[in-house]
Amino acid sequence: xxxxxxxxxxxxxxxxxxxxxxxxxxxxxxxxxxPNVGAIEGEDFLVCFDxxxxxxxxxxxxxxxxxxTGKPVKYLVLSxxxxxxxxxxxxxxxxxxxxxxxxxxxxxxxxxxxxxxxYGRMPRLFTEPSxxxxxxxxxxxxxxxxxxxxxxDRGQLELRYLGRGHTEGDIVAWLPRQxxxxxxxxxxxxxxxxxxxxxxxxxxxxxxxxxxxxxxEQLVGGRGAVARGRxxxxxxxxxxxxxxxxxxREVSAVHERSxxxxxxxxxxHAALVDRYGGWxxxxxxxxxxxxxxxxxxxxxxxxxxxxxxRDREVWDQLQD
Numbered sequence: 216x217x218x219x220x221x222x223x224x225x226x227x228x229x230x231x232x233x234x235x236x237x238x239x240x241x242x243x244x245x246x247x248x249x250p251n252v253g254a255i256e257g258e259d260f261l262v263c264f265d266x267x268x269x270x271x272x273x274x275x276x277x278x279x280x281x282x283x284t285g286k287p288v289k290y291l292v293l294s295x296x297x298x299x300x301x302x303x304x305x306x307x308x309x310x311x312x313x314x315x316x317x318x319x320x321x322x323x324x325x326x327x328x329x330x331x332x333x334y335g336r337m338p339r340l341f342t343e344p345s346x347x348x349x350x351x352x353x354x355x356x357x358x359x360x361x362x363x364x365x366x367x368d369r370g371q372l373e374l375r376y377l378g379r380g381h382t383e384g385d386i387v388a389w390l391p392r393q394x395x396x397x398x399x400x401x402x403x404x405x406x407x408x409x410x411x412x413x414x415x416x417x418x419x420x421x422x423x424x425x426x427x428x429x430x431x432e433q434l435v436g437g438r439g440a441v442a443r444g445r446x447x448x449x450x451x452x453x454x455x456x457x458x459x460x461x462x463x464r465e466v467s468a469v470h471e472r473s474x475x476x477x478x479x480x481x482x483x484h485a486a487l488v489d490r491y492g493g494w495x496x497x498x499x500x501x502x503x504x505x506x507x508x509x510x511x512x513x514x515x516x517x518x519x520x521x522x523x524x525r526d527r528e529v530w531d532q533l534q535d
Contacts, residue, residue: 219534221527222336222499229339234279235441238393240369242283243435244276248406248495249340250299253397253435254280255390258366260289264388264397264435266303266351268333271343273303290363292374293353294399294437295382296321297412298333299340304351313361314353315376317384325520326350332521336499377401378422379414381437383517389429396429396448400437404451406495408458411503412518415511419459427452438495461486466505470512480505480533502533 230247237243240256253264261284267273277288291309293301296318304312327350334341341347355361363372370392377387381400388397400409401422410418427449434442434451442451465486469479483505491497506529507518519525 219498221530223496224336224338226337226499227339232276232279234283236283237395237433237435237441238390240284241390241393241395242280243397243441244279245435245440248438251435251438252276253388254284255365255372255388256284256286256369257289257363258369259286260366261286262290262292262363262365262372262388263288263307263309264292265294265300265399266291266307268299268337268340269303269342269344270306270346270348271303272340273306275342277306292386292388293318293351294387294397295385296326296329297382297400298326298330299337300399301351302330302341302347305348311355312351312353313355313357313374315384315386316356316358317382318386319353319356321382321384322350322352328520328522331523332526335523335526377425378417380418380422381408381410382412383414387426389431394430394432396426396431396434398426398431398434398436401426402434402436402451402455404434404436404439404442404447405454406436406438407491407497407500408455409496409500409504410459410462411500411507411521413504413507415459415463415508419456419463423452423456458487458491462504462508466508467512470509476506476509477533479509502530505533 230249232244232246235243243253245251255262288307288309291304291307291312293314359376361374365372373389375387375389385399385401431448432445434448442448462483465482466479469482
């Protein structure tokens with residue numbers, strides 16, 4: 216039987232990008248399951264949400280955005296530390312880069328290793344990797360909340376930490392007047408979850424409860440289509456919760472009977488594949504997801520750092 220290609224290394228086809236106008240001066244770029252990004256207009260500036268994997272990739276997004284607005288980027292908000300979200304930051308020429316306190320700490324602790332890991336897993340996303348000047352460091356960090364006054368009659372943008380989830384430091388960007396939420400990878404809409412650096416039990420309970428409590432009427436997740444309308448938003452949050460619930464149930468059952476990591480992976484795969492197997496990056500993510508959850512169930516509180524070498528070891532261990 217042919218060996219399954221590592222992670223997304225065989226995914227070489229470009230994805231069609233779609234720029235969506237969610238409200239006056241509120242934009243999202245989606246791309247068939249590739250990482251989503253967004254932008255919000257202030258009175259005379261822009262706030263951009265996430266940065267893509269390289270300055271060249273980010274520059275292409277900014278070219279699309281410039282068809283709608285020529286305002287300069289004052290703030291670049293990083294939802295979390297993963298390389299595909301942050302390494303394109305230099306293209307924005309932002310006055311201020313903002314992230315959570317934990318994101319800055321994670322960049323210092325594991326940013327270099329994560330860069331090498333994600334490049335190996337998803338090389339297509341790293342358009343002209345030589346354009347990356349180095350790690351991205353935030354200028355401003357916060358613990359719970361940070362509010363940006365958009366000026367004029369545009370209201371406020373609220374950056375919020377809603378609890379541990381996809382990583383230790385995920386933040387969301389919330390527009391209460393427009394009821395639009397940029398949720399980062401805390402929510403996916405018809406895209407599989409990556410949980411290799413997650414805190415599964417916090418995420419599936421209090422953190423997603425906090426996301427739902429905002430009552431968003433439009434939601435831009437980390438990947439997948441924009442969720443429009445309360446019913447669709449609730450479905451995206453529900454899908455995220457269901458994926459986590461099923462994985463926790465299956466992996467916990469194997470762990471409790473002193474089974475093996477491979478048995479846990481097989482059980483989780485069997486339980487999830489019918490519903491989620493056709494969604495973007497499902498096969499890529501699940502070995503790393505199950506490995507992290509297994510560690511968590513074994514009492515390893517914080518995620519073990521993923522390196523390019525560890526990625527391959529886990530992948531090989533869990534394939535048939």
